[in-house]
Amino acid sequence: MLFEGPVDQALARRAVEILEAAYLRIGDALRFYPGESIEVVLYTTQQFRDITRGPSWASGVYDGRIRLPVRGALERPGDLERVLAHEYVHALIAGITSRSLPAWVNEGLAVVYEGGSLAATERAVASPGNRPRLSSLHSGFGNLPDAMATVAYAESANAARAMLALRGPSAVVMLLRDLGDGVPFETAFHQRIGIRYEEFQDGLARR
Numbered sequence: 001m002l003f004e005g006p007v008d009q010a011l012a013r014r015a016v017e018i019l020e021a022a023y024l025r026i027g028d029a030l031r032f033y034p035g036e037s038i039e040v041v042l043y044t045t046q047q048f049r050d051i052t053r054g055p056s057w058a059s060g061v062y063d064g065r066i067r068l069p070v071r072g073a074l075e076r077p078g079d080l081e082r083v084l085a086h087e088y089v090h091a092l093i094a095g096i097t098s099r100s101l102p103a104w105v106n107e108g109l110a111v112v113y114e115g116g117s118l119a120a121t122e123r124a125v126a127s128p129g130n131r132p133r134l135s136s137l138h139s140g141f142g143n144l145p146d147a148m149a150t151v152a153y154a155e156s157a158n159a160a161r162a163m164l165a166l167r168g169p170s171a172v173v174m175l176l177r178d179l180g181d182g183v184p185f186e187t188a189f190h191q192r193i194g195i196r197y198e199e200f201q202d203g204l205a206r207r
Contacts, residue, residue: 005044011070015040015084022085026092026113030169034095039065046071062090086114096173097180104137107153108160131155134201159204167193
């Protein structure tokens with residue numbers, strides 16, 4: 001646990017508690033527990049806000065460390081738990097595969113396993129005309145306007161849930177391992193999820 005700004009031991013203890021709980025909860029769900037320590041940088045002079053749904057705080061993207069603006073975060077305990085869990089999923093995925101993967105897989109799994117309600121994501125993709133195709137969500141969302149980023153995260157979560165429903169968490173972990181071994185994404189997807197990627201996208205668009 002590292003600090004940019006004044007040290008806040010109470011906040012650090014709470015962040016560790018949240019991340020240890022996420023380690024067990026998400027590890028149980030995916031049957032994968034990272035073996036290496038994860039570094040966390042708390043920016044204690046920057047106001048806490050949800051950095052997981054838009055590009056407005058670019059350093060919030062997991063980059064080998066979890067980075068989080070935390071001033072006032074203890075006043076919003078539920079949001080702090082969800083945001084830390086979201087960023088922890090990114091760290092976990094990086095522990096499975098060192099290769100790049102489609103942004104929708106990375107962000108979708110983070111939204112699904114962060115522990116918050118998925119009601120907002122369901123509302124965001126309720127209108128079929130408002131939904132991007134997954135093939136357009138392979139790059140990061142950092143350059144998207146806030147409104148479009150919200151829909152991109154929501155559709156990513158929708159796709160991740162559908163993928164998990166088809167073959168379960170173990171198959172998704174194997175997909176990530178295949179990508180780490182250099183298997184092309186569409187090939188690994190077909191082998192592990194049991195459906196061609198193009199067909200999966202078509203089915204998702206009709207839901």
